[in-house]
Amino acid sequence: MHRPAQRDQRDQREQRPARRGPRLNRLLVCAAAVPVVLVTAGCSSDSGSGGDAKPQESSTSPGESASANTVRPAAYAKLPAACAVLPGKTLEELVPKGAKSGKEGRSEDTATRASCSWSSLQNNGIKGSQFRWLNVSLLRFESDATRGEGDKLARAYYAKQVREARSVPDAQNTRSEPVAGTGDEATAVRYDLKKKEGAFKQQTVVARVENVVITLDYNGAGLAGDKTPNADDLTKAAEKAVKDAVAAVSAANGEGGGAGTPPAASPSKGASATKSPSPSASESAAKSASPTASSGTGKS
Known part of the structure; x- marks a missing residue:
C-alpha cells in the first residue's frame, strides 16, 4: 500500500x-x-477609422478663422477737394476779403488727408482793421485688419483733436460744447489768446462723419485799434462752416447734397505742408498766410 x-x-x-x-x-x-x-x-x-469612432469637431467653423482677420470696410472711400468744401457764400461770411484766397496744403495722398486755408484783412482806415483766418483739415481713415475699423480709428482721432483744442497753452476763457446735427459727433472749443498784435478769438470745431474727421480752425482779431470781434458770432459762423464741410464729404461719396458752389477763383497750391489736421498744422498755415497773425491754436 x-x-x-x-x-x-x-x-x-x-x-x-x-x-x-x-x-x-x-x-x-x-x-x-x-x-x-x-x-x-x-x-x-488616430485615424478615426473604427466602427464607432467619430471625427473630432472643430470649435470654430471654417469661416471664422478667415473672418477673424477681416474688418468692415470704411464707409467713405475719398475726400472732396479741400478748397471746395465750403460754398462761396460761407467763405464770404467768414473771410470777406479772402474768399478767393484759398491755399491748399501739400499732401502725398489727397484721398486720405487734405487741407485748405484762407486769410482776410479788412482795412477800416483810422479805426484799424479786422483780421480773419480760416483753416479746414480733413483726415480719412481706412479699415485695417491690424488697427481696426475706419470709423473706430476716426473716433479715437476725433477725441484726440478735441482734447488738444481744450489744452492750448496760454489760452484763456476756454469753453467747449457739443454741436448738434453735425455728422456723427462734433464739438466746438473756443478761447482767447493774447498776442502782441491784439486779442484773438479762436474757434476750433472738430466733427466726425463715419471714418472722416474734420477740424476747422477759425480766428479773428481787431488790429491797430479796431474792436475785438464777438466770440459768439465767430463760433456760430464756424459751426455753420463745419456743417457745410460734412455735407461736402458725404456728397463726394455719393450721399446727400454738396456744400454748394465753390468760389470762382481756383485755389493756389503749395501752402504750408499739412501733415495732419491738427492745431499745430493750423498754426503753421496761419503764419504763412499772414506775418501779423500768430493766432493759431499754438500747440506744442
Missing part, C-alpha cells in the same frame, strides 16, 4: 509539468499578441 501511494504521488508530480506546459504556451502566445492589439487599436484611434 505504501508503494502505490508513493507511485501515485510520483505520477502526479510527473504529470504536473505536462499540464503546465500548454497553459504556459497559451500565456506566451497571448502576451505576444497583446502589443499587436494595442498598436492596432492606437492606429485606429
